[in-house]
Amino acid sequence: MEVATVVLLGVASIGSAWSAYQVSRWNGVETDQARVSAVFRIDASREYALATQLVAYDAAAVSQYAQSIAAENVALQDFLRETIVRPAFRPVIDEWKEQIAAGQLPTNLLENPEYLSDLFAESNVADAAALEAAALSEEAGNDADGYVRITLFFAMALFFAGITASFSSRLARIMLLSASGITLVVAGVLLATYPIA
Secondary structure (H helix, E strand, O other), X not given: OHHHHHHHHHHHHHHHHHHHXXXXXXXXXXXXXXXXXXXXXXXXXXXXXXXXXXXXXXHHHHHHHHHHHHOOOHHHHHHHHHHHOOHHHHHHHHHHHXXXXXXOOOOOHHHOHHHHHHHHHHHHHHHHHHHHHHHHHHHHHHHHHHHHHHXXXXXXXXXXXXXXXXXXXXXXXXXXXXXXXXXXXXXXXXXXXXXXX
């Protein structure tokens, strides 16, 4: 009986210590991934703001370019295209010029998915990375919570095994050791389902 008690106490102590260690490790992973997510969110915000500024700049250039077309001032159109319009935006201007020459209305700048996706690509990539890191952080937090539950099972096993000496009845001691053993088995099964940090 004493040997069984010592074995159960030892296993429960080691399991409890391991689970507490894993809680600490998973909390660290959660914190690290939350930090990574915050950095990516800052990057996404910065890239979004930059893209928004470029849209505003391009819209102002379009306005000037449209006025030069309306005034049929080819020299001003060339000047604006070569010095004011961003090189990355020139294909849009050229496409508009072709549409106007074909008698069509130019595509609205804010309804051009290719233009917008190019401008906001960096922001979208950073935002996706932030979401992925946030999901990993949440998953690590859930793993830490799971190890806390397992630690409670090991603590119950320690309690059941620890109080056996307080009882003189052999039946009571056997029941307490059985409860400790069953609780350890449950804790072990749960422990096997969780990842190791």
